[in-house]
Each structure stands twice: as C-alpha cells, then as structure tokens.
Amino acid sequence: MSCRMTEERILIVDYGSQYTQLIARRIREAGVYSEIHPCTRPTDELAALNPDGVILSGGPCSVYDDYAPELDPELLRLTRDDGSPVPVLGICYGLQSMAHIAGGAVEGAERREFGRATLRIPNETRTDALLEGIPDGSTVWMSHGDHLTALPDGYTVLARTENAPIAAVRHTDRPHFGVQFHPEVVHTDYGAQLLENFALRICGCEGAWSPASFVETQVEALREQVGDQHVILGLSGGVDSSVAAALLHKAIGDQLHCIFVNNGLLRKGEWMQVQDTFRGHFNMDLRAVDASDRFLDALEGVDDPEEKRTRIGNTFIDVFTAETDALAQDLGTRPAFLAQGTLYPDVIESVSFKGPSVTIKTHHNVGGLPEELGFELLEPFRELFKDEVRAIGELLNVPSSIVNRHPFPGPGLAIRIMGEVTRERLATVRAADAIFIEELRAHDLYDEVWQALAVLLPVQTVGVMGDERTYEHVCALRAVTSVDGMTADWAHLPHDMLGHTANRIVNEVRGINRATYDITSKPPGTIEWE
Structure with missing residues (x-):
C-alpha cells in the first residue's frame, strides 16, 4: 500500500x-x-x-x-x-x-x-x-x-x-x-x-507533516482500504513489524491477525517476549508457531549466504501459508490483505539511477512473498525511515523495549554464523550476542548504537585456558552508529567495555576462545556480515 x-x-x-x-x-x-x-x-x-x-x-x-x-x-x-x-x-x-x-x-x-x-x-x-x-x-x-x-x-x-x-x-x-x-x-x-x-x-509548503499527522492520515486510509476484510501480518518482534502491527490494530482492531513463526534463529528470550508483549500489552490475535526444527533441517549443510536466505524464505512461506489456511478455516473466510513492515531504505536500496541495482543482499520483506499467495499487500511504512517508525511506535505506546530495539535481520542468527548453521553454533552465537547486548545496556551504550551483533567465524585459533591448549572459534563483535542504516560508521566503544565483554564471552561461552571488534564502516562494508 x-x-x-x-x-x-x-x-x-x-x-x-x-x-x-x-x-x-x-x-x-x-x-x-x-x-x-x-x-x-x-x-x-x-x-x-x-x-x-x-x-x-x-x-x-x-x-x-x-x-x-x-x-x-x-x-x-x-x-x-x-x-x-x-x-x-x-x-x-x-x-x-x-x-x-x-x-x-x-x-x-x-x-x-x-x-x-x-x-x-x-x-x-x-x-x-x-x-x-x-x-x-x-x-x-x-x-x-x-x-x-x-x-x-x-x-x-x-x-x-x-x-x-x-x-x-x-x-x-x-x-x-x-x-x-x-x-x-x-x-x-x-x-x-x-x-x-x-x-x-x-515552494510555499506549510510544513504540517509529522509522524503524528502520518498516524492520523494512515489510520483513516487503512480503515477505508481494508473495510470489513481481514489482514494477516508476519510478526517478527522487531521494530518495523511490531509498530506496523500496532498501527493496524489501532485502525482495524480484531480484523488484524498476527502470525509469529519461531524459525529457531531468534535472539535469546525473543520467542516468549514477543508473545507476552502482543498478547498481554496489546491483546492482539497472535498465532505463534514453533517451526524451529523445520528451518534448521532445511539449513543443514548450507554455507552460502544467499542459499541460506532462499531456504529460510521458502520455509517461511510454507509455514506461513499453512498457518494462513488454518486461520481462514477458523474465520470462515480467507484474509484479503497481507501486511509487512517494509521501510524506505529497503526500497531505495533496490533502485539505482542506472536501473535495477546489483543484488548486495536479498531483502527478506521486499518482494519476498510470491504473488500466488493471493493477498493485496499493505506496507504502511514503505515510505518511512527507521527513526520515523520509532517515533510512530512511541505515539502508539509500543513498549520502549521494542521501539528502541536494534534492527535484526529477517534470516536471524543464520547470517551471523559464517558457514553451516547447526544447533550447536546457534547456541554459541546466541549466547555471545546476548552478552554483548547485556554489556551495552550495563554501560548505558545500547541507545547510542544503531545496531550491535556477534558473528561466529569459521576460523579456529589456538588459545590457553586453565593451563590447557584450546583450539576453538573466533567471535567478531560489531557495533555501528547510523541514522537510517543506509550508511553507518563503526561505534567507538570504550576499550575497557570491549575488553570486559570479550573476557565474558571467552569465559562463559563454550566454543569461543578469541574475540575481535569490527571497525569497518558502511560503505564499504555492510552492517551484517552476510
């Protein structure tokens, strides 16, 4: 839309x-x-x-x-x-x-x-x-x-x-x-x-546009477009889909049905947190589907980043379609609309003045679902930047723990593991990521950073722990500052904070004996490693 x-x-x-x-x-x-x-x-x-x-x-x-x-x-x-x-x-x-x-x-x-x-x-x-x-x-x-x-x-x-x-x-x-x-x-x-x-x-403009005016205008537009039909939304728990859910719920209430799929690639505690927030705080119709085994089985033996995205996307479509069919049976009618939290940077990065741009990474929510699903698409934030969506989230009383949450990729932790995704590696990178985020919060730095993450590298190095030789993986930490994610600079975090974080990861996360910090800006690098 x-x-x-x-x-x-x-x-x-x-x-x-x-x-x-x-x-x-x-x-x-x-x-x-x-x-x-x-x-x-x-x-x-x-x-x-x-x-x-x-x-x-x-x-x-x-x-x-x-x-x-x-x-x-x-x-x-x-x-x-x-x-x-x-x-x-x-x-x-x-x-x-x-x-x-x-x-x-x-x-x-x-x-x-x-x-x-x-x-x-x-x-x-x-x-x-x-x-x-x-x-x-x-x-x-x-x-x-x-x-x-x-x-x-x-x-x-x-x-x-x-x-x-x-x-x-x-x-x-x-x-x-x-x-x-x-x-x-x-x-x-x-x-x-x-x-x-x-x-x-x-130009003679009055300058009356604001996030607040957007909410008022968009709520009316959504009500008019949706009418008495039903809408489904794939809820990820991130800022974009969460605020989109809040806006749609304000506009159409119980006609919105959210589907939250656990792909096994979520952050620590995210599976329960999302359910508690949207069932408790918003009282929305949320259908939570634990399909983690299905996704991880599909990723077995895959190490190419684009192939990971493709398999995750295809599996999501299969799970989402099955859940939509079940919803349609319960409602007695098929939802007419599919809502997504697509943002303006997602759209801009898909266009170049020379024509279609070279694919840097596949955006999971830009053209990610096939037309044959038979929905009319609702993308209320397609023309907004991330900070504008955050402002709208605050106006809609979305909890600050979600509104101010760092961006998280659709393929989740799968693209923060260089190489094959296994349950063991997922547990490792999830634990390292959680420690990094905990330390950013403990040092009052979380809100100063646009995005922070831990990456598990396919590299093993020699270490010494408890007077014994180790040969384990390297973890790369990455934190960037940005306005909208289209360009970014590496965050100049205090050395003592980074040292303490690295020490915790090496001591508390089995399988990691070395940590590094990524100081590459975007461009030339991207924020995520894959």
Whole structure:
C-alpha cells in the first residue's frame, strides 16, 4: 500500500549521490513529506505526482561522461494546478545538469574540492529566499570535481567559495535554484536552513507533516482500504513489524491477525517476549508457531549466504501459508490483505539511477512473498525511515523495549554464523550476542548504537585456558552508529567495555576462545556480515 500522506510533496530526483536519502530526511525535518525517485523515471510520471517542488540530487558522474544520466528539460517546465512553475533546486551534479542543458559552462576544477569550504554571500543576495538566515562566512561541504565556470542566460550568482566562484545560483524569472555544495550533510552549518527555505519559502509548503499527522492520515486510509476484510501480518518482534502491527490494530482492531513463526534463529528470550508483549500489552490475535526444527533441517549443510536466505524464505512461506489456511478455516473466510513492515531504505536500496541495482543482499520483506499467495499487500511504512517508525511506535505506546530495539535481520542468527548453521553454533552465537547486548545496556551504550551483533567465524585459533591448549572459534563483535542504516560508521566503544565483554564471552561461552571488534564502516562494508 502506498497512499498520499499529505497534500504537500517534494520530489527528490536521484542521480546516484550517496547523500540522496539525507536530502529526503532534511525536507521531512522541515515538516514536508518528500519522496526519492530514480532519475530514470519518466517526467510525465513525476508530473502526475503533483509535486510542490523538485530537488535534483548530486551524483558521481561528470555531465560529459558517456554514461552520465541526463536531465530531461521538461522537468524544468513542470507547472502546478494554478499554472505557476514548480520550484527546482539542483544540488552539485543536479546544478551542473541544469546549467549544462541551458547552455552554461561546466568544467573540471583545477583543484578538486572535497571537504569544508567557506561560503561568501554578497550583500545584495543575502536577502534571497534561498539564503535567508544564512550568514556570510558559514561552512559548507563540497564534494565535486567539476564546477560551473559560466552561467546560462537568465541565471545570477548568489554565493561563492574560494574554489567555486559559482557556489549558489538562481534564475531571475523562474523559481529555479542551484548550489554546488551539499546542504543535506551535517558538515554544512546552515544546510537544514537552506533546505527549509526551499521547502517553505520558495515552494510555499506549510510544513504540517509529522509522524503524528502520518498516524492520523494512515489510520483513516487503512480503515477505508481494508473495510470489513481481514489482514494477516508476519510478526517478527522487531521494530518495523511490531509498530506496523500496532498501527493496524489501532485502525482495524480484531480484523488484524498476527502470525509469529519461531524459525529457531531468534535472539535469546525473543520467542516468549514477543508473545507476552502482543498478547498481554496489546491483546492482539497472535498465532505463534514453533517451526524451529523445520528451518534448521532445511539449513543443514548450507554455507552460502544467499542459499541460506532462499531456504529460510521458502520455509517461511510454507509455514506461513499453512498457518494462513488454518486461520481462514477458523474465520470462515480467507484474509484479503497481507501486511509487512517494509521501510524506505529497503526500497531505495533496490533502485539505482542506472536501473535495477546489483543484488548486495536479498531483502527478506521486499518482494519476498510470491504473488500466488493471493493477498493485496499493505506496507504502511514503505515510505518511512527507521527513526520515523520509532517515533510512530512511541505515539502508539509500543513498549520502549521494542521501539528502541536494534534492527535484526529477517534470516536471524543464520547470517551471523559464517558457514553451516547447526544447533550447536546457534547456541554459541546466541549466547555471545546476548552478552554483548547485556554489556551495552550495563554501560548505558545500547541507545547510542544503531545496531550491535556477534558473528561466529569459521576460523579456529589456538588459545590457553586453565593451563590447557584450546583450539576453538573466533567471535567478531560489531557495533555501528547510523541514522537510517543506509550508511553507518563503526561505534567507538570504550576499550575497557570491549575488553570486559570479550573476557565474558571467552569465559562463559563454550566454543569461543578469541574475540575481535569490527571497525569497518558502511560503505564499504555492510552492517551484517552476510
């Protein structure tokens, strides 16, 4: 399900920038709903969305590259219902594309500019709507090799930096703007102000969108769409599916039926905790199915990560289908809708400005269930980021132990075991993971970390325990900080905390005699190891 959550909407056209999702977040922080679309999407489809504004993202290409994505000139001619032109803001490559097609000059800079720069705003342009509230001499973040050396007809310079004489521009007649720097990143001092200026002052949006307004709008939309039909939801106990269950329960009450499958790959204590929360706290119809033996039998002898995902996914479909059939028999009717907790990053990672992206990992909840199951799909969070879902969870009184819980992959602990998944290895990594989480909580660091996990490596090393030689497995600990999981940095945890955690794992978990800490960021690594 994807419905318009507000009458105001700004579109971000993605040209492949690593910062594109940050643009969408900054616009939403200004109270305006935003969406990201690949630059390959036809302009008439974008026009049909009736945008109040369009932002052209940065990108890795030069406008002169053979494979560079091209800006459709019609995108600069969009009009609103009242006939007024749709405002456009080009960022970095977006600005260069606007200038290039209009006859401006884009050239390789003599000195490539990556990092902080000082923005100089002449007195005569400091009152421009785009730069309102931004002082001369503030810091901006540059990341480019090309820059503008001559403006197209009709444009004027608003600001410059030492290396970019054309750092911000506007069209003299149309509401078209561009900046060479990246206002979306935190390193640009007044970047959020600039994007707010564009959304509110230039596009004329009121800025009334918020998680609270989303709940109100979405509850009404769900009630209207579902009617008197029944909905099933595969509950995992994680943030996304849990908050989705709470939202649907608020909208349709007993018409929601949650199915919680124990695949044997859950975290310590999760099987009972989920049941206690949703039966007790929410009084929902929860059907819990312990199919752990079936999943583990299906994984026997499998060590390839994608094959693990495939077998887990296929087994889940079989179990879920059987439970749905039993539910339909009890209800006397088959549920018409299937709800999932799919988030915006799941969707964004499946799209590239060059077309379908290379599969990094299969997302278990994006296109993971076959069409022949015969359900209409409900994905109320498909256009939201994780922190927005957490905020909605708090509004719906979902317990903080769930709302603030670290993300957990659909394949569970199976992809935190490098190599074959066995019951013994599961017990080992589950115990190590639990200790790591306990220590993060004990040191008041759990909420400072986006995600933390323990990984069991297919490596054995020599150790000495109790004056005896050991030859056991290595455990890797990983903790990252992030805003939405699309990019992440390794968490700089205190050394004494890591040392204490490693000591506990080695002493308390049989089969592990060495622990390491992963200091790889995303990119180039992913958060999970498989």
